[in-house]
Amino acid sequence: MLLTASNIHKTYTxxxxxxxVLKGVAISVAxxxxxxxxxxxxxxKSTLLHILGGLDSPDKSPQAQLTFDNRDLTRxxxxxxxxxxxxxxxxxxxxxxxxxxxxxxxxVLIGAMIHDGLGYSTAASERTAWAxxxxxxxxxxxxxxxxxxxxxxxxxxxxxxxxxxINKPRLLLADEPTGNLDRNTGATILDMLDKLRxxxxxxxxxxxxDAATASRANRVVxxxxxxxxxxxxxxxx
Amino acid sequence: xxxxxxxxxxLFSKIMPLLACTGVLLCVAMVLVIWSVMGGFLDLLIxxxxxxxxxxxxxxxxxxxxxxxxxxxxxxKDPLVEAAAPxxxxxxxxxxxxxxxEMVLVRGVDGPSFLQVTAYEDIIWWRPITKPLxxxxxxxxxxxxxxxxxNMNTVLQQxxxxxxxxxxxxxxxxxxxxxxxxxxxNAREAAxxxxxxxxxxxxxxxxxxxxxxxxxxxxxxVLSLLALDKDGNVVxxxxxxxxxxxxxxxxxxxxxxxIVLVNITxxxxxxxxxxxxxxxxxxxxxxxxxxxxxxxxxxxxxxPIRSGPTKLIDEPARVTxxxxxxxxDLGDLGSAEALKARAEKIYAQFAKDHAGQVPDExxxxxATWEDQNxxxxxxxxxxxxxxxxxxxxxxIVAIFLIFAIFWSMIAEKTKDIGIMRALGASKFGVAGVWxxxxxxxxxxxxxxxxxxxxxxxxxxxTIHDFLGSAFGLTIWNPEVYYFTEIPxxxxxxxxxxxxxxxxxxxxxxxxxxxxxxxRMDPVKALRFE
Numbered sequence: 191m192l193l194t195a196s197n198i199h200k201t202y203t204x205x206x207x208x209x210x211v212l213k214g215v216a217i218s219v220a221x222x223x224x225x226x227x228x229x230x231x232x233x234x235k236s237t238l239l240h241i242l243g244g245l246d247s248p249d250k251s252p253q254a255q256l257t258f259d260n261r262d263l264t265r266x267x268x269x270x271x272x273x274x275x276x277x278x279x280x281x282x283x284x285x286x287x288x289x290x291x292x293x294x295x296x297x298v299l300i301g302a303m304i305h306d307g308l309g310y311s312t313a314a315s316e317r318t319a320w321a322x323x324x325x326x327x328x329x330x331x332x333x334x335x336x337x338x339x340x341x342x343x344x345x346x347x348x349x350x351x352x353x354x355x356i357n358k359p360r361l362l363l364a365d366e367p368t369g370n371l372d373r374n375t376g377a378t379i380l381d382m383l384d385k386l387r388x389x390x391x392x393x394x395x396x397x398x399x400d401a402a403t404a405s406r407a408n409r410v411v412x413x414x415x416x417x418x419x420x421x422x423x424x425x426x427x
Numbered sequence: 428x429x430x431x432x433x434x435x436x437x438l439f440s441k442i443m444p445l446l447a448c449t450g451v452l453l454c455v456a457m458v459l460v461i462w463s464v465m466g467g468f469l470d471l472l473i474x475x476x477x478x479x480x481x482x483x484x485x486x487x488x489x490x491x492x493x494x495x496x497x498x499x500x501x502x503x504k505d506p507l508v509e510a511a512a513p514x515x516x517x518x519x520x521x522x523x524x525x526x527x528x529e530m531v532l533v534r535g536v537d538g539p540s541f542l543q544v545t546a547y548e549d550i551i552w553w554r555p556i557t558k559p560l561x562x563x564x565x566x567x568x569x570x571x572x573x574x575x576x577x578n579m580n581t582v583l584q585q586x587x588x589x590x591x592x593x594x595x596x597x598x599x600x601x602x603x604x605x606x607x608x609x610x611x612x613n614a615r616e617a618a619x620x621x622x623x624x625x626x627x628x629x630x631x632x633x634x635x636x637x638x639x640x641x642x643x644x645x646x647x648x649v650l651s652l653l654a655l656d657k658d659g660n661v662v663x664x665x666x667x668x669x670x671x672x673x674x675x676x677x678x679x680x681x682x683x684x685x686i687v688l689v690n691i692t693x694x695x696x697x698x699x700x701x702x703x704x705x706x707x708x709x710x711x712x713x714x715x716x717x718x719x720x721x722x723x724x725x726x727x728x729x730x731p732i733r734s735g736p737t738k739l740i741d742e743p744a745r746v747t748x749x750x751x752x753x754x755x756d757l758g759d760l761g762s763a764e765a766l767k768a769r770a771e772k773i774y775a776q777f778a779k780d781h782a783g784q785v786p787d788e789x790x791x792x793x794a795t796w797e798d799q800n801x802x803x804x805x806x807x808x809x810x811x812x813x814x815x816x817x818x819x820x821x822x823i824v825a826i827f828l829i830f831a832i833f834w835s836m837i838a839e840k841t842k843d844i845g846i847m848r849a850l851g852a853s854k855f856g857v858a859g860v861w862x863x864x865x866x867x868x869x870x871x872x873x874x875x876x877x878x879x880x881x882x883x884x885x886x887x888x889t890i891h892d893f894l895g896s897a898f899g900l901t902i903w904n905p906e907v908y909y910f911t912e913i914p915x916x917x918x919x920x921x922x923x924x925x926x927x928x929x930x931x932x933x934x935x936x937x938x939x940x941x942x943x944x945x946r947m948d949p950v951k952a953l954r955f956e
Contacts, residue, residue, distance in 0.1 A: 245849055246950045269853060276851020287846045287953065291436035301850045303429035310428040353850075 192393050193219040193242060193361060197253040200237050200246070200416075211237045212248070213416035219361075224387060224394040226407035234416045235397040236365055242395060243279045243363045244271045258361070276305045280354030280392070284366035286346040288338040294349050295321055295334040301356040317356075324352040327389070328382060344375035351383065355390060362387075362394045368403055380406055429847070430856065434863045437836075444868055447832045447933075451872025452879060454825040455929040458818050459880035462921055464887070465811035467914030471678065472807060473800065478546040478677050479534070479686070481512070481750035483767045484799065485774060486792045490659050491515065491700050491745035492785045498749055498777050499540075507769045509754045512540035513746040515694045521687065522649040523610050524638065525626050531609060532686045533652065535694025535746075538588040544752040547688075551586040552607050552621065552676045553643050555579040562892065563618040570620070582643040586673030589690040591643075593670075601690030602672035603648060608684035610642060613674070617892065619912070621676075646671040650689070654699040665697035678912065691746070700745040706737050763795040822932050829865060829936025837861065837944045844944050845952025858945035865937025866930065873929030877922050884915045 196216040202209045211234040219225050229235040240246035241256065244263060248254050256263040258278065266274060280301075288297045298321040303310045310317065325331050328348035338346055347367060354362055367383065368376030380403060387394055396407060404410045412420035438444050485498070495513050502511040515535030522528050542548050555576040559566045570579055585591050590599040607613060613621035625639045640646055650669045654662040669689060677683055695701035753766040775788040785791075797804060837844070847857055883890065891913055894900040 240950050243849075245953075272851050272853045272856075274851075275849065281849050283849075283953070287842065287849070289433075289436075289843055289846060291433070291440045296432065296436075300429050300432065300847075303432065304847070304850045304852045304856070306428070308428065 191218045191257075192221040192223075192259060193217075193395075194255065194257045195238075195242060195248075196255045197251060198238070198241060198256065199249040199251055199254065200234070200241065201249055211416055212241075215413070215416070215418055217242075217411055217418060219393055219395055221360075222391060222393055223409065224396065224407045226404035226410045227395060227397045227413055228399065228401065228404040228410050229397075229413035230399055233413045235399075235413050238413065239363050239365050239395065239397045243281060243361075244274045245281075276301070277357060278360050280357065280359035280362045282347070282350050282354050282362065282364040282367045284369040286338070286343075286350045286370075288346055288349055288353075290338055293335045293337055294325065294330060294341070297338065297349055298325060298353045298356050301353045305357045321352070321356055324355055325349075327386065328352050342375075343371050344379060347371065347379050348382065351379070351386065355386065355392075358390070358392075360392060362392050364394065364396045366398055367396065368400070369398070376403070429852065430859045430863045433843075433860050434867050437840075437864055438867055438871070441836070443832050443836050444864070447829050447868045448872040448875070450825050450828040450832075451869060451929050451933055452876040454818075454821050454932070455873045455876025455925055456879040456883065457821065458815070458928075459877060459917065459922060459925050460883050460887075461814050461818055462811070462925070463880070463884045463915045463917035464913060465807065465814060466918070466921070467916040469804065469807045469811065470916045471914035472803060473796065478550060478679075479682065480796055480799065481544040481752045482763050483751040483753070483770050483793065483795050484514075484748050485751070485770060486516075486748040486794070487786045487790075488747055488792075489517065490655050491747040492791075493743040493745050494777070494781050494785060495744075495746045495749055497781070498774065501773050501777055502749070502751055502770065505769055505773060507753055507766050509752045510540065510543035511749055511751045512544040513537055513691060514541070514748040514750050515691060515698065515700060516747050517652060517694075517698060519653075519687075520651040521609075522651075523612070524628065524640070524642070524646055524648065525610075525612065526628055527611070529609060533650070533694065534686060534688050535691040535698075536589065536688050537691045538590075541688075541750075542587060544750045547675070548587070550675045550677045551583060551604070552674045553579060553586065554583040560619045562888070563616075563620055565618075567616070567618065567622075568620040569622060578644075582673050585643060586675070589672055589688060591670040591672045600670055601693035602670045603650065603690075604673045604675055604688040605642075605648075605671060606683035606686045607674045607676040608680065609687060610646075610674075612642060612646075617896075642671045643673050650687075650697070652694075652697045654697065656699070662699055665699075667693070667697060669693065695744055695746075702744040703742050704739045705742045706739050763797065767793055767795050767798075822928065825929075826932045826936040829868065829933050830939060833861060833865065833937050833940035834943070837940045840944075841947065841952045841955040844947050845949045845955065848947075848949035849953060854945035857947075858941040861937050861941035861944050862934060865933045865941070868937075869930035869933025872933065873926040876929060877926050880922075881917060884917050887913050887915055 195218070198212050198215040199210070200212040202211055215234070215238055217225070217227070217238070227235045227238060237246065241248050244266070248256060248264065250264075254264060258274065263271070263274065289300065292300060295318070299317060302313075302317040302321065306313055306317070322331065322334065325334060328351055330345060330348055330352070333341065333345065338349070341349065347370075351367075362383075364383070368379055371379060383394070383396075384406065394407075396403065398404050410420075410422055411418055499511040499513065502508045513536075515533075517533050517535075519531055519533040520528055521531055536547075554570060556568065556570045559568055559571055569575060585602060586604050588599070589602055589604055591602040592598070593600050607621060608615075612624060612626050614624045615621055623639075623641050625637050627635050628638050630636050647668050647670050649666060651664060651666045654665050656662050675683070675688070692701070751766065751770055753762060755762070771788065771793050774791060774793060778785055778788045778791070844857055847860070891902060894902065
């Protein structure tokens with residue numbers, strides 16, 4: 191398994207009230223697999239995705255287990271978690287989360303800059319070529335110098351996908367990637383993600399509340415009230 | 428690398444960084460302008476003092492000391508000494524052509540040697556000039572007029588020698604060079620030059636008459652001095668009509684309105700400090716009582732003569748000071764102190780050789796130009812320090828300004844911070860964006876502030892004149908601040924120091940918001956609306 195999580199608990203505190211969001215979730219994702227986490231709003235699916243991506247950490251518990259490529263993420267130091275996020279994981283968010291001051295190409299390259307650190311200066315031309323290649327693959331080669339505000343929602347999400355893939359991550363985590371798009375555009379984005387996954391061979395976890403989106407995955411994990419209630423392979427895949 | 432990209436983008440994308448830059452710019456410019464004006468004030472104060480007193484002065488006030496020629500010769504043999512000159516300093520009363528009486532500081536100087544020791548040549552006002560003053564755009568200065576060139580050359584020579592040719596006898600008479608503001612007959616034009624003006628005088632019959640004269644041609648003053656004997660007792664009041672040879676403009680209002688230079692021969696005669704014969708008892712004691720002495724030529728009242736045999740002795744001329752100019756530019760205090768030490772040594776030997784006739788080396792005052800102006804210099808230095816201290820509070824305000832602007836910017840950019848963290852940026856890397864941003868604002872603001880300060884400093888008198896003509900504002904009153912133009916001195920070290928301080932203030936102001944940004948929870952940051 192590339193990614194394994196078990197006994198994952200997460201509790202947030204709202205004022206003086208403890209609100210458990212995840213109550214012992216277990217999930218495993220194999221190399222190259224596409225897993226959809228399906229659940230209604232508030233089921234804890236985004237929290238799970240953040241924990242899998244190292245953006246958030248599970249509650250401390252001896253039983254909690256979270257491994258990536260057999261490495262225990264719960265024991266990672268701050269710098270190791272940063273390294274994990276920049277080298278092994280790519281995020282695609284529902285609201286794209288592009289930096290408004292940067293143009294399309296720079297929004298993609300910033301992931302490479304964070305990944306490479308000072309080494310970016312020596313690899314800049316190579317990285318720029320790769321970013322342009324990715325943007326060509328998502329159909330935005332003609333909009334390199336446009337700002338995010340000059341793009342449609344679908345185009346913004348395509349930029350976000352290209353940014354997520356700039357460092358050739360082994361794991362792509364998508365949080366409601368079509369949640370902010372109309373049905374047709376959403377379908378186009380999902381087609382693109384499928385094609386890119388076929389080309390780049392990355393593992394993907396998609397969080398969605400939409401059964402149609404989830405149906406494109408190899409396997410669906412249904413989450414309800416902070417627990418995995420069902421896990422099944424999609425017949426279509 | 429991503430920090431550099433974001434700093435560059437943030438810097439030009441919002442109004443907030445422009446405000447922060449402007450805040451830093453104004454603080455840096457203000458501190459530099461204040462510092463340069465106060466520095467220039469101090470500099471001009473010191474230079475003006477040196478203009479008329481040289482580097483080191485040996486002084487025995489009021490009664491003066493004899494054998495000064497010998498002392499000057501000894502001093503001028505020393506390799507540290509460029510030249511030395513005698514000077515008599517006393518207070519006197521002058522009656523101006525307008526009839527006004529003025530108490531002035533009278534300095535009796537020997538023209539040629541005074542020129543060697545001081546920068547007197549540069550401050551003689553009435554002379555032919557070919558280039559107009561900075562503000563005299565129309566070229567209205569009388570001294571520029573080619574038809575007066577010969578006359579101006581004549582009065583310049585008069586100024587140098589402190590003499591004026593008597594039209595009737597054709598002989599050179601000892602004369603006076605007044606500070607340009609003493610007579611108040613010269614009108615100071617806005618362009619900075621002076622024009623002689625018509626003035627009214629009361630005639631003996633009580634009528635008023637307009638008089639239009641150029642003081643160095645025909646002007647005269649009545650000078651009254653109190654002559655002292657060598658023991659400091661008042662011998663007489665001497666009053667003379669003295670022709671005016673020229674006027675000087677040192678730029679130091681206090682000097683230009685209170686000091687007159689007279690030919691040393693005249694000063695010595697009026698003060699009874701010239702070489703003379705004195706009658707004493709044959710046993711060497713004074714032939715006169717303690718307050719009156721026999722002088723040659725005798726005055727009206729020589730006092731009661733004691734009985735017994737008497738004899739005439741030669742009494743050498745006296746001066747109150749000897750001015751010394753060191754070799755090279757003694758701008759720094761160390762060189763002036765070295766010259767002072769050398770003068771003390773020479774004077775000690777001189778006093779030993781003239782024991783009993785001149786003050787001993789422990790009583791005489793030997794002071795550098797800075798010693799003589801220490802009270803005023805210290806006051807200005809303290810005032811400069813105080814102003815800088817007060818304005819440093821403005822820098823603290825600038826820190827808070829940067830802090831407040833960054834705090835609100837970071838609140839606005841919370842989602843961007845979450846994105847950076849999601850892409851793998853470390854806390855340190857995120858803090859680096861904001862520290863770098865503060866650094867960039869500090870560098871841009873401080874450098875522009877330094878440029879603005881240099882422009883203001885370079886044109887400060889023009890700006891001051893504009894404020895005066897447009898709004899009637901006179902910020903720099905020469906009667907209060909001594910100088911007729913706002914002095915400035917902006918050295919590179921000050922500029923570099925203030926620019927670095929401005930940059931540091933910006934970074935300090937950005938530091939706490941940067942730490943806040945670094946400590947943000949990336950999940951909360953991404954959900955921020």
